[in-house]
Amino acid sequence: MKYSLVLLTLLSVGSFAAGVPVQKMQSTQTIATPTETTINVVCPHQGTKAKEVVAKKAPQHRESAVLAEDKPLLISVVGQGVAPVNTTSPAQAYALAKRAAVADAYRLIAEKVKGVRVDGQDLIKNMMVKRSTVRTSVDAMVRNANVVETTFKEGLCEVEMEIKLSHSQFAQ
Amino acid sequence: MRSRDGNKTFSLSVCSIILFHSLALCADEYLISYRYLVRDAQLYKETLSISHAMQKCTGVSTNSLILQTNNNKNLKQIISLKNEKFIAYVHKLGLNVKHREKTSNFQNTSTTILTLKTTCFKVDFNDNFAKITALKTAE
Numbered sequence: 001m002k003y004s005l006v007l008l009t010l011l012s013v014g015s016f017a018a019g020v021p022v023q024k025m026q027s028t029q030t031i032a033t034p035t036e037t038t039i040n041v042v043c044p045h046q047g048t049k050a051k052e053v054v055a056k057k058a059p060q061h062r063e064s065a066v067l068a069e070d071k072p073l074l075i076s077v078v079g080q081g082v083a084p085v086n087t088t089s090p091a092q093a094y095a096l097a098k099r100a101a102v103a104d105a106y107r108l109i110a111e112k113v114k115g116v117r118v119d120g121q122d123l124i125k126n127m128m129v130k131r132s133t134v135r136t137s138v139d140a141m142v143r144n145a146n147v148v149e150t151t152f153k154e155g156l157c158e159v160e161m162e163i164k165l166s167h168s169q170f171a172q
Numbered sequence: 173m174r175s176r177d178g179n180k181t182f183s184l185s186v187c188s189i190i191l192f193h194s195l196a197l198c199a200d201e202y203l204i205s206y207r208y209l210v211r212d213a214q215l216y217k218e219t220l221s222i223s224h225a226m227q228k229c230t231g232v233s234t235n236s237l238i239l240q241t242n243n244n245k246n247l248k249q250i251i252s253l254k255n256e257k258f259i260a261y262v263h264k265l266g267l268n269v270k271h272r273e274k275t276s277n278f279q280n281t282s283t284t285i286l287t288l289k290t291t292c293f294k295v296d297f298n299d300n301f302a303k304i305t306a307l308k309t310a311e
Contacts, residue, residue, distance in 0.1 A: 143266030
């Protein structure tokens with residue numbers, strides 16, 4: 001009876017001793033699962049990285065703003081105009097060509113600052129382009145533009161015009 | 173009781189004050205509009221309209237232009253004599269740009285219209301020069 005009891009205790013101790021590594025294995029498995037979760041955690045980590053990227057991009061976007069607060073923008077254009085054929089004198093031809101060139105320069109400034117509306121239309125009949133039309137339009141108000149240089153050569157007048165834009169002009 | 177001489181001087185002083193103020197304050201006001209059309213890079217039409225303002229203008233004085241007059245009080249004549257200077261001044265004030273361009277089957281036509289909308293100008297005539305000031309209204 002005593003021996004049987006001793007045997008039982010030895011067996012239980014043995015089984016206990018054998019069970020400890022099993023538990024350890026289980027614990028390692030549980031540790032392993034967190035490692036797997038850490039892999040899953042990588043996604044949010046990547047997400048944070050993405051946020052960082054976005055956060056980095058935002059100041060870059062600010063840096064690439066066209067009109068900085070402290071730095072005025074100088075826009076320079078060259079407008080072209082032609083003198084009419086039936087002019088009475090070269091002076092008249094020059095004056096008229098210059099007007100046309102100034103208008104062209106104003107248009108170019110308006111295009112650069114405000115933008116152009118473009119409409120296109122293609123007419124296709126029997127698999128052939130019959131008519132292709134592109135219409136562009138600009139509507140703007142231009143103030144404080146300065147003529148820098150005027151040249152007149154062989155009936156063509158070129159006017160270099162510039163305008164200075166500052167951030168305060170657009171601040172509302 | 174007032175004396176007759178006292179009343180006379182009083183009425184004279186009132187009249188002189190009214191006359192002085194009417195001369196000093198009521199500078200001539202003109203309505204001016206300018207428009208020119210450029211078609212296919214050639215000046216097509218130019219219009220400068222000048223007329224007396226029929227009623228008092230309201231607005232804040234902006235930058236001004238001084239033109240030589242040689243005792244001439246006719247603004248149209250003064251401006252026509254110094255046309256280039258006045259047009260440059262108008263450009264400085266600001267012009268509305270309206271541009272239309274059409275390219276059909278690789279043939280291009282364009283029209284550009286520059287307009288100064290009807291603006292009130294205060295004109296002070298002096299002996300040898302006229303001071304033209306644009307009155308800017310609040311938009």
